[in-house]
Amino acid sequence: MPNPQSTVRLRPIDLAREHGLSTQAVRNYEADGILPAAHRTPHGYRTYTPRHAQALRAFLALLPGHGHPTATSIMQAVHRADIAAALHFIDESHAQLLDDRRTLRAVEAALTDLAPAGPTRGDTFVGPLARRLGIRPATLRTWETAGVLRPTRDPHTGYRVYTEADIRDALLTHQLRRGGYLLDQIAPLIAQVRTAGGVAPLEATLHDWHTRLTTRSRALLTGAAALHTYLDQYSYVGGSAR
Template identity: 30%
Template sequence: MADESALRTVDVARESGYSVQQVRDLERLGVIPAATRSGNGYRAYAPVHVRALRAYRGLAGAVGPVAARQLMADLWTRTVTEAAAAISAVHVGLARERDEVLRAQQALWAIESEATAHHGAVETEAARQGAAEGADTMTITELAAALGVRTSTLRFWEREGLVAPERVTSLRARRYDASAIGAARIVAALRGSGYGIPAVRDIIDSLHSLHSLQEGGGPERVRHILAERLDRIAARSVELLRAGADLAAVLDSLTPARAPAPA
């Protein structure tokens, strides 16, 4: 007797909002587990397949389709504890992105403050806070870790004239002062917003031009970019939250966490 609770491919497509072909493709990619086969050879899905596809849609909005496919395929091989940790890491990653953009905004305020000081202007409280944050120098390893990039990326930015570290000790080790750290934060935010190296170089150059500052071109442009990036991060966070209930259903279908062996 056929399982009346089983869903056909067309049922899953209708409930998930994907096409029949997309459902098959996502099954092939491991986003959803393989369907069982009925006696006549047709695919038979369960409600968890629909929840998994909805979860994938939210994850794709939060981290992009490639990362979402990798994460969903990985979840099916994990215990509940491991899968929950992987999903929590996505939330942490978005929070880190948001924090870095906020630090880039503070760095921008500090750069503007330094420039306006040359014109006899008084620093704003926000600018003073931005200048104070990270006032200590950083090594290339420390700065790379703070920005979530590789040390080779910082060296590349240096070669491209985007960030200028100080060099100290007989080994010519790189150290970054507050100004360089601020510039690196802005570069990281601009690159994260999809700007190419030439465009980033133009923007960074404009930030250090007092004439540009008087016209409001460089800083105003960066302010707009950073605000847009914060908006996009917020939208991605909402997509992740929207996927929450469906992700929970996926986790409920996984193997329970393994109990530790008795001592």
């Protein structure tokens, strides 16, 4: 049975004005499959319905939590009547958010474990540092190749020399590696510690990280609510909305 709202006709400007968009943006969204295909008048003008308006609301609500590519994929799947694929994209975003939360907890745990160690007793060489961490010297050299560590060289012997800051970075790297994190995931954090001049200044960064994760989590909920409303109002059967 057709939705009674489907008889209401809207112009591109009607959809655009609600969200401060241009009419070209609305047409682009339709062309990309974010909105269902518009009806055309005998003169070729696009006409939309409340279904299109609700689809646009759902897409714009999905954007902050999922980002443009995933939000687009979700709406395209919905308009193919492939709800399973749409939900798969949503699940992937939630899984990524959960992984980000786990990474944050691992970083916080590593920093906590690092703090009681206190200051080191000056510079050291690769052998003593490797023994302290319980790893092979070759592992320290691998970390250096990955850009995680930056030891200097003794001008007379050419041996690697690890300063107190290098030792701090090695301890933090060791903790994160034990947590299962890859070197390319660890390197940006170590760079931030190095730039900040130590662990303490990272408290503000970690707080901001928590805030951003919370904001994204709320955005995912908002997007899910808008998409649920759209799906609830316009059931997809056989590739078309009822």
